[in-house]
Amino acid sequence: MTETVRARILIVDDEQGPRESLRMILSPSHEVLCARNGSEALEVLQTAPVDLVTLDLNMPGVKGDDLMHTLRAEYPELEIIVITGYGTLESAAEGVRAGVCDFLQKPFDVVQVTAAVTRALSRRRGRRRLVGFLESLGDLVGRESDVRSVLRELSAKPGLRDEASELLETAGSAARQDGSAGQRTVQFLELLALTIESQVETMRGHARRVSFYAGMLAQRVGLSSGEVERVRIAGFLHDLGKIGIPSGLLLRPDALEPDELSLVQRHPEIGARLVQPIGVSSHVVDAIRHHHERWDGSGYPHGLAGEQIPQLARVVTVADAYDAMNSDRPYRSALDPERVRQELEAGVASQFDPELAKEFLLLVESGACDEDVQATASPWALAESQDRSGGAGRAADAAEGDAR
Numbered sequence: 001m002t003e004t005v006r007a008r009i010l011i012v013d014d015e016q017g018p019r020e021s022l023r024m025i026l027s028p029s030h031e032v033l034c035a036r037n038g039s040e041a042l043e044v045l046q047t048a049p050v051d052l053v054t055l056d057l058n059m060p061g062v063k064g065d066d067l068m069h070t071l072r073a074e075y076p077e078l079e080i081i082v083i084t085g086y087g088t089l090e091s092a093a094e095g096v097r098a099g100v101c102d103f104l105q106k107p108f109d110v111v112q113v114t115a116a117v118t119r120a121l122s123r124r125r126g127r128r129r130l131v132g133f134l135e136s137l138g139d140l141v142g143r144e145s146d147v148r149s150v151l152r153e154l155s156a157k158p159g160l161r162d163e164a165s166e167l168l169e170t171a172g173s174a175a176r177q178d179g180s181a182g183q184r185t186v187q188f189l190e191l192l193a194l195t196i197e198s199q200v201e202t203m204r205g206h207a208r209r210v211s212f213y214a215g216m217l218a219q220r221v222g223l224s225s226g227e228v229e230r231v232r233i234a235g236f237l238h239d240l241g242k243i244g245i246p247s248g249l250l251l252r253p254d255a256l257e258p259d260e261l262s263l264v265q266r267h268p269e270i271g272a273r274l275v276q277p278i279g280v281s282s283h284v285v286d287a288i289r290h291h292h293e294r295w296d297g298s299g300y301p302h303g304l305a306g307e308q309i310p311q312l313a314r315v316v317t318v319a320d321a322y323d324a325m326n327s328d329r330p331y332r333s334a335l336d337p338e339r340v341r342q343e344l345e346a347g348v349a350s351q352f353d354p355e356l357a358k359e360f361l362l363l364v365e366s367g368a369c370d371e372d373v374q375a376t377a378s379p380w381a382l383a384e385s386q387d388r389s390g391g392a393g394r395a396a397d398a399a400e401g402d403a404r
């Protein structure tokens with residue numbers, strides 16, 4: 001359903017008076033169907049797709065609350081507004097448990113009905129866009145089964161699902177308003193990144209830590225506050241494209257075949273393509289796309305070299321490599337601190353922007369990377385924490401690596 005298509009609303013009420021007044025209120029803007037009882041309602045639903053049901057709880061025959069549970073179970077995407085003449089707290093609580101969106105008590109007025117219907121349809125639009133977005137991940141990467149598991153996880157947690165769909169609902173307009181990454185857009189993407197991370201144990205915590213290190217490095221080398229914010233966002237989202245990579249490849253302890261490796265190496269491009277349509281800053285998109293380029297030009301996806309590589313991507317690369325070396329990988333254990341330092345030094349001017357790598361080494365040596373980054377939840381919380389301490393953090397749990 002889009003803004004321009006009329007929503008289809010089914011009014012279920014045994015009393016003619018309220019049924020007719022609802023029909024009169026709603027029919028100028030929506031397509032309205034009516035049912036006098038639960039069995040009629042189920043018949044209608046079998047023949048016509050419906051967006052929203054207004055449901056009288058007090059009906060003869062199939063009871064309103066039984067119908068409510070049936071609708072929830074059989075039509076999980078349906079929005080339900082309960083309208084009741086005896087709206088007790090118990091029926092409200094029961095409705096909330098059953099996933100009902102709103103309650104209206106008889107006698108209702110036009111304003112209350114219109115507001116409740118608008119809210120419910122807006123939630124429905126948000127949810128459908130979320131589902132569409134997640135399904136497009138499947139189309140994009142041909143890994144539908146894992147997209148389904150993300151969807152399952154989302155639907156098993158109504159709070160998470162509602163939060164995500166509401167964030168998505170406002171995402172486009174927020175992004176359009178200021179021409180940069182709307183904060184709510186990014187919050188949605190964070191939620192998505194965390195949901196995806198939760199599917200692959202070895203990815204847990206990596207996004208958050210890379211965001212933290214990258215933000216710290218950006219601050220240290222004097223990037224503007226806007227750039228620092230964008231680098232934190234890019235750090236958080238840099239591996240989002242791994243949704244497109246079979247987790248078997250990410251988890252495999254031994255070396256990958258060349259064709260498998262090239263599949264893994266698609267993740268920066270997939271991540272950039274996922275984020276782009278949602279309206280985040282093009283600098284963030286570029287940082288995601290190029291976070292595996294190398295200073296000497298031997299990286300991917302485009303083999304850019306030196307300052308051809310966007311600066312924010314170069315910052316994320318250092319932070320990403322540091323976290324990967326500091327974490328257990330499916331194919332090796334975490335390196336000891338001295339070895340990490342040596343690897344960073346060895347990567348100067350081959351893998352890393354020399355200036356950035358040198359500054360990051362100084363941060364590591366200062367102990368700034370030893371705080372507990374897990375205490376902070378998101379780039380926004382990270383920003384506050386960094387502003388307070390000027391430091392960075394490190395967490396002990398396993399994370400995925402620089403290459404996979």
Ligand SMILES: [Fe+2]
Nearest residue numbers: 238239291402
């Ligand atoms: Fe990556």
Ligand SMILES: [Fe+2]
Nearest residue numbers: 239320401402
């Ligand atoms: Fe990474």
